[in-house]
Amino acid sequence: MENFSLDFDKSDGLIPAIIQDAKSKQVLMLGYLNEEALEKTKSTGRVTFYSRTKGRLWTKGETSGNFLEVKEMLVDCDRDTLLIYVDPVGPVCHTGADTCFAERNRSNTFFIDKLRKTIKSRKNNPLDNSYTASLFAKGINKVAQKVGEEAVEIVIESKDDNKELFLGEAADLLFHYLVLLEAKGYELDEVMEVLMRRHKG
Template identity: 75%
Template sequence: MNNLNIDFEKVNGLVPAIIQDVDTNVVLMLGYMNQEALDKTLETKQVTFFSRTKQRLWTKGETSGNFMLVDHITVDCDNDTLLVKVKPLGHVCHTGEDTCFGESNKSKTMFIDHLREIIKDRKNNPSDQSYTASLFAKGINKIAQKVGEEAVEIVIEAKDDNKDLFMGEAADLLYHYLVLLEAKKYELDEVMDVLIDRHKNK
């Protein structure tokens, strides 16, 4: 993040900063940063803007406590707009809404894409400490077996009323299923395509 090449002069010293939730990909708000605001954001890992109304630096959450913790920052192709991926600590808008656009930011399903990238990395860059890497090392039969075991376990838990146990088995099944897809060199998007086609043909 420290090697960001931004053309501040192109836009009179201020560049727009699009703030996006790193887990949900929901756009939370838009602010503006000058060099000083960006430097402070990089230093503190908390989003800091330049307030055009107050004419000073403004760290989001400095009064409410709803800070936005920076995960990573990228620059657009013209080097004059920032995309800041964050973990928000509470609602973002001063109105109490999740976002400044009135949209909900409750879903965490986009985390699956992040998890897929981690699984792919464990396959391509294995380590002795990684459980995921150990699954890939054991081969497709062992991975498929684990998916079967987790499927049976979630069926068993579904017959009871213990939510914690059921959720644990659901997470295990989903994780091992994603590992199986990666082992087969198939993308989750391909599964989505099948579901989309089925939906269209209903």
């Protein structure tokens, strides 16, 4: 874990920590850490809080097995709050809910951002055995052609009732569309801006 300096003196030795799912970006819970809890979190890779009610360290999941596996920790500008990205093992709330705010944590759409980064990397740092890099090497016409082919295939597949095949074609189309955006030098965020301008609520 990264070494950083936190100001524990502002709040009587405790630092609030916002716990966020590293994949979905869903806010899962809020907890507090003292210096000992922070050190244990860093050394074990699992979030350990300081329980204000029990007056002791408490590793989330120590009884339920629903641990919070740490992926990244960030400090705010005042050095008195943590943002901890985690991979939650099971429900986070003691009630059995996905989050302590009674929200579902089921979205995988933020994986698109990771995929976009990989696609950009394959364009800027091509690998010999990369299919994505080979598309970029063939030029914009080939990339556009692949998008067209995948679009036709999903239209054909939509006329049947095979969920697995349809979702496979949908994934192929989405992937090649993202490659096309990168080949054109446009960001998916720019497309989202167009959609948001069109959205009437």
